[in-house]
Amino acid sequence: MELKKYKRSEDYSGWYNYIVENADLAEHAAVKGCMVIKPYGFAIWEKMQQELDKRFKDTGHSNAYFPLFIPKSLFEAEEKNAEGFAKECAVVTHYRLKTDPNNKGKLIVDPDAKLTEELVVRPTSEAIIWNTYKGWIKSYRDLPILLNQWANVVRWEMRTRLFLRTTEFLWQEGHTAHATSEEAVSETKQMLEVYADFAENILAIPVIKGVKSANERFAGADDTYCIEGMMQDGKALQMGTSHFLGQNFAKAFDVKYLNKENKLEHVWATSWGVSTRLMGALIMVHSDDDGLVLPPKLAPIQVVIVPIFRSEEDLAKITETVNPIISQLKALGISVKFDNRDTQKPGFKFAEWELKGVPVRLAIGPRDIENGTIEVARRDTKEKMVVNLTDLNHKVQHLLEQIQINLYQKAIDYRAEKTSVADTWEEFCQNIEKGFVMAHWDGTPETEQEIKNKTKATIRCIPLENKLEEGKCILSGKPSNQRVVFSKAY
Amino acid sequence: MELKKYKRSEDYSGWYNYIVENADLAEHAAVKGCMVIKPYGFAIWEKMQQELDKRFKDTGHSNAYFPLFIPKSLFEAEEKNAEGFAKECAVVTHYRLKTDPNNKGKLIVDPDAKLTEELVVRPTSEAIIWNTYKGWIKSYRDLPILLNQWANVVRWEMRTRLFLRTTEFLWQEGHTAHATSEEAVSETKQMLEVYADFAENILAIPVIKGVKSANERFAGADDTYCIEGMMQDGKALQMGTSHFLGQNFAKAFDVKYLNKENKLEHVWATSWGVSTRLMGALIMVHSDDDGLVLPPKLAPIQVVIVPIFRSEEDLAKITETVNPIISQLKALGISVKFDNRDTQKPGFKFAEWELKGVPVRLAIGPRDIENGTIEVARRDTKEKMVVNLTDLNHKVQHLLEQIQINLYQKAIDYRAEKTSVADTWEEFCQNIEKGFVMAHWDGTPETEQEIKNKTKATIRCIPLENKLEEGKCILSGKPSNQRVVFSKAY
Numbered sequence: 001m002e003l004k005k006y007k008r009s010e011d012y013s014g015w016y017n018y019i020v021e022n023a024d025l026a027e028h029a030a031v032k033g034c035m036v037i038k039p040y041g042f043a044i045w046e047k048m049q050q051e052l053d054k055r056f057k058d059t060g061h062s063n064a065y066f067p068l069f070i071p072k073s074l075f076e077a078e079e080k081n082a083e084g085f086a087k088e089c090a091v092v093t094h095y096r097l098k099t100d101p102n103n104k105g106k107l108i109v110d111p112d113a114k115l116t117e118e119l120v121v122r123p124t125s126e127a128i129i130w131n132t133y134k135g136w137i138k139s140y141r142d143l144p145i146l147l148n149q150w151a152n153v154v155r156w157e158m159r160t161r162l163f164l165r166t167t168e169f170l171w172q173e174g175h176t177a178h179a180t181s182e183e184a185v186s187e188t189k190q191m192l193e194v195y196a197d198f199a200e201n202i203l204a205i206p207v208i209k210g211v212k213s214a215n216e217r218f219a220g221a222d223d224t225y226c227i228e229g230m231m232q233d234g235k236a237l238q239m240g241t242s243h244f245l246g247q248n249f250a251k252a253f254d255v256k257y258l259n260k261e262n263k264l265e266h267v268w269a270t271s272w273g274v275s276t277r278l279m280g281a282l283i284m285v286h287s288d289d290d291g292l293v294l295p296p297k298l299a300p301i302q303v304v305i306v307p308i309f310r311s312e313e314d315l316a317k318i319t320e321t322v323n324p325i326i327s328q329l330k331a332l333g334i335s336v337k338f339d340n341r342d343t344q345k346p347g348f349k350f351a352e353w354e355l356k357g358v359p360v361r362l363a364i365g366p367r368d369i370e371n372g373t374i375e376v377a378r379r380d381t382k383e384k385m386v387v388n389l390t391d392l393n394h395k396v397q398h399l400l401e402q403i404q405i406n407l408y409q410k411a412i413d414y415r416a417e418k419t420s421v422a423d424t425w426e427e428f429c430q431n432i433e434k435g436f437v438m439a440h441w442d443g444t445p446e447t448e449q450e451i452k453n454k455t456k457a458t459i460r461c462i463p464l465e466n467k468l469e470e471g472k473c474i475l476s477g478k479p480s481n482q483r484v485v486f487s488k489a490y
Numbered sequence: 491m492e493l494k495k496y497k498r499s500e501d502y503s504g505w506y507n508y509i510v511e512n513a514d515l516a517e518h519a520a521v522k523g524c525m526v527i528k529p530y531g532f533a534i535w536e537k538m539q540q541e542l543d544k545r546f547k548d549t550g551h552s553n554a555y556f557p558l559f560i561p562k563s564l565f566e567a568e569e570k571n572a573e574g575f576a577k578e579c580a581v582v583t584h585y586r587l588k589t590d591p592n593n594k595g596k597l598i599v600d601p602d603a604k605l606t607e608e609l610v611v612r613p614t615s616e617a618i619i620w621n622t623y624k625g626w627i628k629s630y631r632d633l634p635i636l637l638n639q640w641a642n643v644v645r646w647e648m649r650t651r652l653f654l655r656t657t658e659f660l661w662q663e664g665h666t667a668h669a670t671s672e673e674a675v676s677e678t679k680q681m682l683e684v685y686a687d688f689a690e691n692i693l694a695i696p697v698i699k700g701v702k703s704a705n706e707r708f709a710g711a712d713d714t715y716c717i718e719g720m721m722q723d724g725k726a727l728q729m730g731t732s733h734f735l736g737q738n739f740a741k742a743f744d745v746k747y748l749n750k751e752n753k754l755e756h757v758w759a760t761s762w763g764v765s766t767r768l769m770g771a772l773i774m775v776h777s778d779d780d781g782l783v784l785p786p787k788l789a790p791i792q793v794v795i796v797p798i799f800r801s802e803e804d805l806a807k808i809t810e811t812v813n814p815i816i817s818q819l820k821a822l823g824i825s826v827k828f829d830n831r832d833t834q835k836p837g838f839k840f841a842e843w844e845l846k847g848v849p850v851r852l853a854i855g856p857r858d859i860e861n862g863t864i865e866v867a868r869r870d871t872k873e874k875m876v877v878n879l880t881d882l883n884h885k886v887q888h889l890l891e892q893i894q895i896n897l898y899q900k901a902i903d904y905r906a907e908k909t910s911v912a913d914t915w916e917e918f919c920q921n922i923e924k925g926f927v928m929a930h931w932d933g934t935p936e937t938e939q940e941i942k943n944k945t946k947a948t949i950r951c952i953p954l955e956n957k958l959e960e961g962k963c964i965l966s967g968k969p970s971n972q973r974v975v976f977s978k979a980y
Contacts, residue, residue, distance in 0.1 A: 027622075027625075029556070029557045029618070029622070030557075030561060030564055030618065030621050030622070031557045031559045031560070031561055031609065031618075034557040034558075034559065035557070036554070036555070036556050036557070036622050037554055037555040038554055039552035039553065039554045039637060042552070042553050042554045042555055043552065043553070045555075046553060062529035062532070062533065063529065063532050063533070063536060064526070064527055064528055064529045064532045065526070065527040065532055065660065066519070066526050067519045067520075067521045067524040067525070067526070067658055068524075068558075068611075068642055068644065068658050069521045069524065069580075069644075069658070070521070071520060071521055072587070072597060074520055075587075075597070076595065076596055076597045079595055082587075082597060083589075086586070086587040086588060086589070086597055087586055087587070087588075088585075088586070089585070089586060089587050090559075090582045090584075090585055090609070091582060091583065091584040091585070091586075091587065091599050092580045092581060092582050092583075092611065093581065093582075093583045093584065093599065094580075094581040094583065095578075095579070095580055095581070095646040096576070096577055096578070096579060096581075096646065097562070097565075097572075097576040097577070097579050097581065097610070098576065098577075099573075099576070105566065105569055106566055107562060107565070107566045107572060107576055109581050109583065109608055118599055119521065119580070120587070121558075121582065121611075128519070128520065128521075131520050132517075132519070132520070132526050135517075141833070147529060151642075152558055152641075152642065154558065154559075156585040156586065168557055168558050168559070170555065343631070
């Protein structure tokens with residue numbers, strides 16, 4: 001393990017990759033664009049899943065599972081959706097391999113096992129799910145349907161980055177069916193709130209809730225709501241989306257229900273998702289030049305204990321003192337690791353656990369035992385303090401709560417510092433290099449596209465909690481009644 | 491919903507399909523051979539996952555995630571494994587669709603987007619994982635690696651049945667790496683014990699633990715251990731396998747480690763898995779002609795309460811009595827559903843919840859409230875009793891425990907009844923139609939194959955807890971020192 005090779009300020013992208021690989025979160029797989037999620041990284045993802053799954057169930061949703069493959073004829077039924085994803089689809093064309101007659105021990109695709117209809121590996125599941133819902137929905141009594149699935153999806157990406165953009169990724173996708181437009185819109189907004197709550201309270205990342213402009217909308221949606229976070233290079237990352245799909249999929253798959261007045265109507269739909277991309281956000285928002293910084297609520301190891309010892313007797317004595325501490329912390333629901341390896345020195349261990357982002361480190365040696373004390377170090381601020389063993393466990397518990405709050409507050413402050421208001425094109429161009437810019441826009445896709453061409457910045461969203469205010473479009477000078485969030489983005 | 495259309499004794503396979511589809515467990519998907527796992531079925535699978543995942547973690551394993559796609563050149567590296575799965579591989583050959591120039595609104599596979607190397611959709615992940623482990627293992631200090639992944643896999647099956655054999659299915663696959671053969675064998679056996687414990691204590695299905703004969707071994711394994719259960723038609727179902735892979739994959743992928751004596755050695759491997767096939771076992775072992783019967787430990791709804799009412803006032807009064815009962819049961823960790831629909835009659839509800847296998851049904855009407863009583867019905871034996879409301883909650887808790895035990899005992903008794911010992915070929919042929927037959931076998935693949943050709947029965951396993959006993963092979967008459975389990979199987 002090499003340590004501290006990268007500085008955020010000098011090589012942001014190198015710093016990011018270094019942390020992902022060296023904190024044992026993920027690595028590139030032998031398959032182009034795909035990743036292996038390593039156990040430590042996967043443990044963080046599992047914690048995210050648990051928190052999200054609980055929130056989905058608390059809001060009345062159940063999990064189900066739909067097939068990985070979508071027959072091409074179903075995939076193309078909703079035209080906008082199909083068009084939006086066609087360019088990035090992995091396609092299964094054959095169902096058998098056979099021995100290569102010219103090359104012993106090698107296999108070739110069996111030309112006799114060509115599928116009559118090609119299968120698309122799901123890039124998203126609206127098509128296969130709405131084709132299934134057709135069989136489930138007859139009357140208003142069958143509605144709403146409130147389902148979610150945890151799954152892998154594949155989108156063939158030309159430029160990939162671990163967690164942020166990979167050919168295969170893990171996600172959850174909610175798919176709901178409703179009797180009315182109002183109910184579907186309200187579901188769309190509810191799930192946006194669920195995502196925002198999760199981002200702020202668990203990931204400790206402040207987000208702007210908003211609606212996408214037409215250019216940035218999900219292919220097949222009438223409206224796309226999103227949460228946007230700011231990374232430490234000032235760029236935006238879309239962290240979750242919730243789509244109001246109108247009747248587009250119901251019409252494409254002919255899904256109708258008999259309403260209370262006994263009339264047939266098309267069903268209304270939503271879909272919403274977050275993915276392993278959130279791992280990228282988590283890393284980029286909180287980490288520093290020493291490595292990963294994890295919010296306590298997602299840390300697989302919340303407290304690491306490093307013994308300082310020269311002899312085996314020292315270690316035995318320390319272990320005797322540490323064992324009841326471990327039990328007490330575990331009883332408070334805190335996950336603890338006692339790093340008693342004799343193959344590494346304390347300095348190495350300190351650096352390693354810093355790199356892995358463990359929120360609280362305890363260090364204890366023979367002199368501490370004599371004094372009845374222990375050294376407590378927090379990962380976020382690097383502060384150290386000496387604490388009496390007698391009140392250690394509640395101090396640690398309190399500290400974990402404080403770290404969670406501090407990380408969120410730091411991220412809020414950083415975002416405030418990097419967010420500016422621009423009223424002229426010059427101001428806009430200067431400030432957009434720094435972070436988010438709140439500016440007026442004339443509401444046309446053409447202007448948005450031109451701004452993107454000139455600056456690489458896009459409209460991240462039209463904030464939901466916007467106050468209306470008269471102004472002029474930053475580029476065209478045409479009238480506008482609210483500011484939108486511009487930024488460069490991942 | 492049509493009820494009780496099938497009898498096990500008359501149409502076992504129709505009965506099975508009827509329950510799967512009508513108890514809302516799963517249905518056929520639009521993709522040939524694939525299934526949609528419906529919310530009620532998925533909730534049972536989630537409970538299985540939780541129980542298994544806890545056991546994996548308690549035995550020191552972590553979860554991780556490896557790619558869905560395996561480049562063909564990696565897939566073919568371990569020859570026996572590749573040969574074993576080649577005939578059932580879905581293959582991705584292209585990464586893009588494009589608009590059909592001759593057919594507006596339709597898509598075709600873009601011939602310009604052909605992959606230079608085809609990708610196999612994983613039928614099992616040894617190849618991609620051992621290719622990854624190569625980068626992780628240098629020294630004995632890096633061992634053991636104890637990982638599991640929850641994933642979807644694809645095996646192109648010509649004849650499929652919901653849960654039992656589907657083209658795509660969900661499973662977990664453990665993949666471990668060890669310094670010594672002994673350690674790997676001990677891991678293989680440990681995971682077999684984990685599966686057996688789960689099967690007996692959670693699924694309430696007794697299993698025979700054993701080793702497969704060479705004919706039935708996993709492609710690429712030195713030894714395959716398995717647990718085998720008996721279904722209600724007397725056939726065997728392989729419910730889980732644990733493979734000792736020897737050094738086969740380490741050699742194929744050149745994975746070596748420096749041992750303590752500083753010498754390079756190949757690593758030893760295991761893999762082990764169970765799948766959504768367990769859902770099929772669960773259904774087939776416990777259910778009856780009225781529908782699904784669920785062991786309480788896996789029931790998404792453990793108790794259903796059906797109010798018997800004519801008027802809204804009746805329902806209001808019942809609800810008032812039922813609400814504290816629900817709270818008390820929930821406080822005991824029991825999941826309860828109050829079925830207060832006014833669109834269905836009690837008789838319909840009774841039948842519906844029986845079909846869905848809810849272990850305990852409570853029914854309460856105005857007269858019960860006057861008497862301070864409630865009717866309690868158990869799903870497994872159909873017994874009904876009238877219970878005082880005052881001691882209801884602990885009675886229900888006790889009843890759930892009893893049902894779990896009773897289902898297991900019933901399955902044990904059934905298996906004993908359908909298991910016989912055969913010493914002559916005539917006895918064998920008679921008894922094999924009924925269930926398991928314990929018989930001597932000369933140990934050769936040829937004899938096993940001939941018995942299969944003649945009777946369709948295979949050796950399910952050589953039981954681990956076998957007592958040695960001199961005898962003669964049922965077919966060849968050659969000497970044998972132990973009986974093995976023969977049966978027809980799914």
